[in-house]
Structure formats: structure tokens, C-alpha cells
Amino acid sequence: MSKGKNGTQATRISSLVLLIIFITLALSLTALILAANAIVNDPVVAGWLILIGFVGVALSTYVILQTRKRVARLRIAIPPITTNIECKKCGFKSVREFQRGDYVFKEVEPCQKCTDKMMITAIFREVKEKDKERYRF
Amino acid sequence: MDMLASVVKFNWTISQNPFGENPLSWILNLLFYGVFIVFIFYGQRIQMYVMIREVEGSLYKLRYMKDEGRKVAIETIKEIGKPQTDPSVRVDRFLEYFTIAPQSLDPAGIVWKLEHILDVRDVRFKDEVKLMAPAADEIQVNNLESTLEVASGLNYIYKVIRHFYLLGKKTLSLYVIMQVQMILPLIMKEAEAYVSALKAFSQGQPIGDGAGAVVAGKLMHGYETKKIPKDCVVATVPIEGRTAFVIKAEGPGGNVGKPGDAIEQVVNENKGKISAIIMIDAAGKLEGEEVGEVADGVGAIIGGPGVDQYKIEESILKYHIPINAVAIKVDIGDAISPMRKEIVDSIDKAIERVKQVILERTKEGDKVIIAGIGNSIGIGQ
Numbered sequence: 398m399s400k401g402k403n404g405t406q407a408t409r410i411s412s413l414v415l416l417i418i419f420i421t422l423a424l425s426l427t428a429l430i431l432a433a434n435a436i437v438n439d440p441v442v443a444g445w446l447i448l449i450g451f452v453g454v455a456l457s458t459y460v461i462l463q464t465r466k467r468v469a470r471l472r473i474a475i476p477p478i479t480t481n482i483e484c485k486k487c488g489f490k491s492v493r494e495f496q497r498g499d500y501v502f503k504e505v506e507p508c509q510k511c512t513d514k515m516m517i518t519a520i521f522r523e524v525k526e527k528d529k530e531r532y533r534f
Numbered sequence: 535m536d537m538l539a540s541v542v543k544f545n546w547t548i549s550q551n552p553f554g555e556n557p558l559s560w561i562l563n564l565l566f567y568g569v570f571i572v573f574i575f576y577g578q579r580i581q582m583y584v585m586i587r588e589v590e591g592s593l594y595k596l597r598y599m600k601d602e603g604r605k606v607a608i609e610t611i612k613e614i615g616k617p618q619t620d621p622s623v624r625v626d627r628f629l630e631y632f633t634i635a636p637q638s639l640d641p642a643g644i645v646w647k648l649e650h651i652l653d654v655r656d657v658r659f660k661d662e663v664k665l666m667a668p669a670a671d672e673i674q675v676n677n678l679e680s681t682l683e684v685a686s687g688l689n690y691i692y693k694v695i696r697h698f699y700l701l702g703k704k705t706l707s708l709y710v711i712m713q714v715q716m717i718l719p720l721i722m723k724e725a726e727a728y729v730s731a732l733k734a735f736s737q738g739q740p741i742g743d744g745a746g747a748v749v750a751g752k753l754m755h756g757y758e759t760k761k762i763p764k765d766c767v768v769a770t771v772p773i774e775g776r777t778a779f780v781i782k783a784e785g786p787g788g789n790v791g792k793p794g795d796a797i798e799q800v801v802n803e804n805k806g807k808i809s810a811i812i813m814i815d816a817a818g819k820l821e822g823e824e825v826g827e828v829a830d831g832v833g834a835i836i837g838g839p840g841v842d843q844y845k846i847e848e849s850i851l852k853y854h855i856p857i858n859a860v861a862i863k864v865d866i867g868d869a870i871s872p873m874r875k876e877i878v879d880s881i882d883k884a885i886e887r888v889k890q891v892i893l894e895r896t897k898e899g900d901k902v903i904i905a906g907i908g909n910s911i912g913i914g915q
Contacts, residue, residue, distance in 0.1 A: 478739055495737070499912070501740055501751065501914060520873065521875045522873070524874060524876075
């Protein structure tokens with residue numbers, strides 16, 4: 398991670414770290430290829446090369462995933478905000494995206510059905526079902 | 535005899551080659567012992583480095599949040615306030631403002647001292663925002679003040695965590711870094727809630743804390759309202775054959791008002807002839823409870839520094855007025871982020887509960903006070 402002044406710079410991954418990761422990955426893959434060649438003549442050496450290769454691949458993949466996860470975590474998700482508008486006279490309801498200046502109990506545009514004034518009855522955000530945590534208790 | 539010979543041979547083998555025949559087993563065993571010894575002597579230090587790494591990761595995130603807070607505050611001031619000069623310098627100064635709580639060695643009269651300090655702070659903040667955003671109206675000033683307060687909160691959280699992180703690195707003390715690492719998940723949750731609040735305040739969207747204000751607003755809507763100190767409104771509403779004085783903070787600007795003063799005034803105006811006070815507020819839920827659950831009890835349900843709760847308790851004690859509370863359960867994150875649908879859906883349930891309390895605890899013709907507590911941002915009346 399570079400130590401930039403603002404947040405966007407902080408999300409960058411150091412090129413040195415990336416270089417080390419890719420060298421480790423390349424060496425690990427080489428070890429796996431060598432292991433494949435040596436498996437018939439020298440199974441003990443091949444075994445060790447397989448072990449080193451797999452550990453190297455696993456480690457470098459893990460580090461890459463972790464750094465990507467950190468970059469993803471730094472993004473701030475803004476949930477969509479919904480404004481509910483209702484006609485008190487005929488009960489006609491409409492839903493739209495929140496606009497600056499909206500507030501609950503504000504009288505807005507006339508009703509499409511009875512031309513009476515409509516009112517904002519609620520402004521809210523919806524949490525998706527998958528975001529809700531489910532536990533046994 | 536043969537058995538004895540085999541035992542001797544076995545013992546000889548062990549003493550001659552404790553790690554086995556294979557040189558790789560030697561290396562592996564040495565490695566194992568090496569790691570074991572390293573962990574005996576340096577285990578705590580390794581644990582500390584892991585903790586420092588964890589705090590460092592969160593610190594990056596907190597710095598991003600703090601910068602985002604500053605950016606949103608400046609952008610909103612530029613957009614709404616139309617300042618002649620760049621507000622960045624004033625915003626940076628605002629982010630560093632602090633308030634010193636009154637001395638509590640002699641606690642007598644501390645509530646009034648605290649109230650005075652908070653009033654001075656409030657006036658200073660509002661004046662500062664008016665200077666930053668000259669074109670903003672009263673509602674926008676309130677919203678901008680709330681936005682700046684959230685940005686200031688994020689700045690403070692970042693600085694405190696950075697302090698412990700740097701202190702931990704300098705002293706290499708496990709206990710310094712451990713105390714911040716242990717509470718880090720809760721701090722991060724709070725910081726994330728602040729970030730959600732940032733957008734809500736800058737856009738003027740209702741927040742979860744405003745659930746009580748929505749209940750009061752719904753009860754008083756359509757009735758004449760009167761302004762009462764400080765920054766509150768009251769409406770006289772007939773409910774179930776009783777006369778209800780419905781109180782809430784004046785909206786739709788970001789404002790919590792002083793419900794303590796408002797309730798005190800209504801009680802005094804009616805010479806204490808109030809049969810019951812019912813307060814409605816968003817209350818912090820425990821993990822496992824559903825967001826928007828409605829519960830009722832007794833007592834003054836109000837957050838903040840305690841000045842308003844003290845005033846309400848003083849008023850009710852003077853005239854022995856029963857006080858009831860209706861709580862709408864919200865998470866810490868939901869309280870200051872845009873209102874969740876579950877909270878909106880619980881408003882009618884809370885109104886029903888208020889009516890139930892009125893029917894059960896008062897007689898027809900009685901006077902009651904219904905106070906919807908909470909931030910009125912994005913909530914009119």
C-alpha cells in the first residue's frame with residue numbers, strides 16, 4: 398500500500414509487493430512443472446517440489462486476494478433511497494427516487510387521478526434480503 | 535533372549551538416530567523445533583505484529599472515510615452555500631473544534647453548566663456554518679451543521695485510532711495495541727454508520743433516529759402547530775377522547791431541539807394537570823432483536839448528554855406525572871443512516887401502542903403529552 402495523502406492513493410498496491418507476488422507465483426509454477434518431469438526418476442524430489450509449488454501458489458493467491466479485498470472494502474456503497482408519495486383523497490400511491498428537497502409530510506405535485514395535492518409519506522432505504530444476517534437464535 | 539536383544543537394538547537405534555533415517559525428516563524435525571523455540575521467545579511479539587497489521591488495515595479505511603467526510607462537507611457547502619471564497623480552510627478548522635465538559639469535582643449544578651456549554655457550542659457552530667455558506671437558509675444551515683459534525687466525528691475517530699497505533703508501534707507494547715484491536719470491530723461499525731449519516735445529512739434524508747419524530751409528525755399532521763422553546767413544535771390533537779399535546783423537534787432541517795424545555799413549558803402552561811406523558815424514541819437494539827420492533831415501558835426515553843432527560847424528570851417529579859416510553863428498536867448503524875423500511879413500517883405499530891397506553895393509563899377528558907424524540911432531518915410536521 399502506498400502512503401498517499403488521500404484515500405484513493407491508499408487503495409493502490411505497491412508495485413514492489415506485486416513484483417514479489419508474481420515472482421513467487423512464477424517460481425512455484427516452475428517447481429510444479431519440474432515436479433511433473435521428475436516424478437518418474439526421483440519421486441522424493443518430485444514430492445518436495447510439488448509441496449513447495451503448491452505452498453507458493455497458495456500463498457501468492459492468498460496475498461493477491463487479500464489485497465484485492467482491501468481495495469474493494471474501501472469503496473463506500475450508497476444505498477438507493479426511495480420516496481413514497483400518496484394522495485390522501487383517493488389513495489393513489491407513487492414511488493420515485495429521492496430528490497434533494499424531499500421531506501416527509503411535504504406536499505408535492507397534484508395527483509394524476511383526482512388532481513388533489515399529494516404528500517410524501519415516507520423516505521426510506523431498503524436492505525436486501527441477502528444483506529440481512531441470519532443466525533440460529 | 536531374542537526379545538531382550540531386539541529391545542537393546544531398538545534402544546540403540548533411538549539413541550543413535552532420534553530423527554529417523556531420512557535426512558528430510560531431520561530437516562523437518564529441526565524446523566519444527568526451531569519454530570517451537572521461536573514461538574516460545576517471540577510468540578507475543580509475532581502476535582503484536584499481527585494486531586498492528588490489523589489496526590493498520592482499519593486505519594487505511596478510517597483515513598479514507600475521514601477524507602470522504604471532508605470532501606462531502608466541502609462539496610455540499612459549495613453547492614448549497616455558494617461561498618465567495620474556498621471553504622476548505624474553515625472546514626478544516628471546524629473539523630478540529632473541541633468542547634470541554636464542565637468540571638465534575640463538585641457535581642451540584644453540573645447539568646446547567648453542561649447545558650450552557652452545549653448552547654455556546656451550538657451557537658458557535660451555527661455562526662460558523664453561516665459564514666461558510668452565506669446563501670443557505672435555516673433548514674440548510676441545520677443540515678450543513680449536522681454534515682460537518684459527522685465529518686468532525688470521523689476525523690476524531692481516525693485520530694484516536696492513529697494515536698493508539700503509533701503509540702503501539704513506538705512502545706512495542708502488546709497491551710497498548712491490544713486495547714484498540716479488541717474494540718476495533720465496534721469502532722469500525724460506528725465509523726461506517728457515520729459515513730452513511732454523511733450522505734443522509736448532506737441530502738436532508740430522514741435517519742433512523744427520527745422514528746419518534748415521524749410518529750409525532752403523523753399524529754400532529756393537519757393540526758395547527760405552534761413553535762415552543764427550543765426548536766420544537768407542539769400541536770393540540772384530540773386522541774381517543776383525550777387532549778394530546780404532541781411535541782416534536784421542528785423539521786425538516788437537521789435538529790433535535792430541546793424536548794426537555796418543550797415538555798416543561800407545556801406542563802407549566804397546564805399547571806401540572808397532565809395525566810400522562812408518553813415519549814417515543816428510537817432505541818438501540820440488542821443483537822438478535824429485529825429492527826423496527828416496538829416495545830413500551832416507563833421513564834424518560836431520550837438520548838444525548840442527559841440535560842433534557844434531567845429537565846423532564848424534574849418536571850414530572852414536581853407534579854407527580856406518570857411517564858411512559860415507547861421504543862422503536864434500531865441498530866447503532868441504522869440510527870444515523872437513512873431510515874430503513876422496517877422502521878417506516880413500524881411507525882403505525884408505534885402509534886397503535888401510544889393509543890393503547892392512552893386508553894389504559896388515562897381517562898376520557900384527560901390531558902396527555904406525546905413527545906416524539908429524535909432528529910427531525912427530512913421530517914416535516
